[in-house]
Amino acid sequence: MSDLTIDDGALTSRDEWVTAGLAASYIAHAAQYGYLVGSSVTHQARRDRNQWLESVRDQILDALSLEENWDTYGSPPPDVRAAERAGRLMELVCNMAHVLPVPRTEGTSEGGLSIEWYQPDVQFRFVLSDSGREVVVFFKDRTTGEVWEGPFESASQVIRKAFSLLSS
Amino acid sequence: MPDEEYSSPFHDDVELIPHESTLLRVIPPTFIDWSGSTPRFTDGAFQDQSEKNARVKFDLPGACMSAIVKDVLTGQGLDPSNVLERFGPTYGLARFPAEILRKRCSQGVQWDPRDWPPGHAVVFAKTRRKKSEAMKTCINEISEWELEPQQT
Numbered sequence: 607m608s609d610l611t612i613d614d615g616a617l618t619s620r621d622e623w624v625t626a627g628l629a630a631s632y633i634a635h636a637a638q639y640g641y642l643v644g645s646s647v648t649h650q651a652r653r654d655r656n657q658w659l660e661s662v663r664d665q666i667l668d669a670l671s672l673e674e675n676w677d678t679y680g681s682p683p684p685d686v687r688a689a690e691r692a693g694r695l696m697e698l699v700c701n702m703a704h705v706l707p708v709p710r711t712e713g714t715s716e717g718g719l720s721i722e723w724y725q726p727d728v729q730f731r732f733v734l735s736d737s738g739r740e741v742v743v744f745f746k747d748r749t750t751g752e753v754w755e756g757p758f759e760s761a762s763q764v765i766r767k768a769f770s771l772l773s774s
Numbered sequence: 775m776p777d778e779e780y781s782s783p784f785h786d787d788v789e790l791i792p793h794e795s796t797l798l799r800v801i802p803p804t805f806i807d808w809s810g811s812t813p814r815f816t817d818g819a820f821q822d823q824s825e826k827n828a829r830v831k832f833d834l835p836g837a838c839m840s841a842i843v844k845d846v847l848t849g850q851g852l853d854p855s856n857v858l859e860r861f862g863p864t865y866g867l868a869r870f871p872a873e874i875l876r877k878r879c880s881q882g883v884q885w886d887p888r889d890w891p892p893g894h895a896v897v898f899a900k901t902r903r904k905k906s907e908a909m910k911t912c913i914n915e916i917s918e919w920e921l922e923p924q925q926t
Contacts, residue, residue: 677802678861679823679840680831712804712818715827720818724807731817731818733907755907 632652655700658708662696662721665711681715684736688719691738696721703769723772730768732758747771783816783835784898786882789852791843791895793873797883798842798854798920801866808925815917816870817910825904834886837904838896841883844869846893854920856893866923879912881905 630692651724672683692711699706710722717736722729727749733742741758745768778903791797805819820872822837830836842857858865875881881897888894899905905913 611806630794652910672804677804678800678865681823710807710816712808714818715821722816722818724816726816729817731907742907744911746908746911752821753908 658706659696659700661708662711663693665674665708666692666696666719669711669713669719671700676713677715679711679715682717682736683753684713684719685717685738688717688734688736688738691741692719692721692732692734695732695734702766703773705773706769707772723768725772728768730772776857779802780902782882782898782900784801784838784884784896786900787885787895788840788876790885791872791883793871793876795883795914796843796844796869796871797872797875797895797897798847798857799840799868799870799917800842800857800861801868801923802861803864803923803926806864807867810830812920813922813925815866815914815919819868820910820913822899822904832886833894836898838884838898839905840886841895843893843895844893847891850892851888852858852892858921860890863924864926866919867921868916868917869920870913873884874916875913879909881909881913906913 632658666689669684670689674680674682676683707723707725709721709723712722714720714733718738720731720732720733722731729744729746729748729749730742733744734740743754743758743761743764744755745754745764746752754761756764798877799819801815801819805816807814807816820839822839823832825837844854847854847857847910854867858867872883875883880899880901882900883895883897886894886896899909
């Protein structure tokens, strides 16, 4: 069983999600770094973290703005529930690894979201269902040939491994 | 991770679409990554349409993805670029070989003729209900650009 969990949310609209996401992010940052206010290093870290989360959120919002048949294959737009969970997941990721590159976010054909880090040697992604409840994790290390695919709940080891490789 | 009990409702049309066939796939701009020196199609470009979509809209028996048999297209006097005329210059066209698709990526190819485009077929997972993430990556890795897109 994983020691990683994504908090449940009860937000129902895109606006609610954006507002709450930004507020939660601000509060989390203040709580985490408040005791070090005044340190230029900490200010930089906070700016980097905020920029990272904003970049990811911008992509999630862009994905939410997709319309029916956005992929020309008749797919529905991403579900707001998937976006909510993706936002919470990325906050978790941001807390685990501060120096990751910004991932790429795409819609899936079933109304979910895919969030991927791609490097020539390492590929890693979360794929969220439309409800956001099911999250598949995929990892490929092209240097060793290792491939892992499975549910988020059993992926804590591979997540840490992927983040270590992606941030090195 | 194949489902051991799974039996695909599709038929792999090896005689109609032989191993030496080249398949084409339209790549929408949402699945094109321009962050490198050249455009890269992402694995998402090779995902199945949903099972519901396939059944309701196209009367297909399960999740699958569209492709075009290049020889059939060109045999009707058309060029691959004609396929993209309906989409615009920001769309690209990927190609992949049927034999490697079948053998390395555990996929089948069923003939699915439509008014447009000529040579339409669907690629399906032979060992599970829909493509796994590894299968999408596999198809990506055996694919190349037939026609590169233009950046927006």
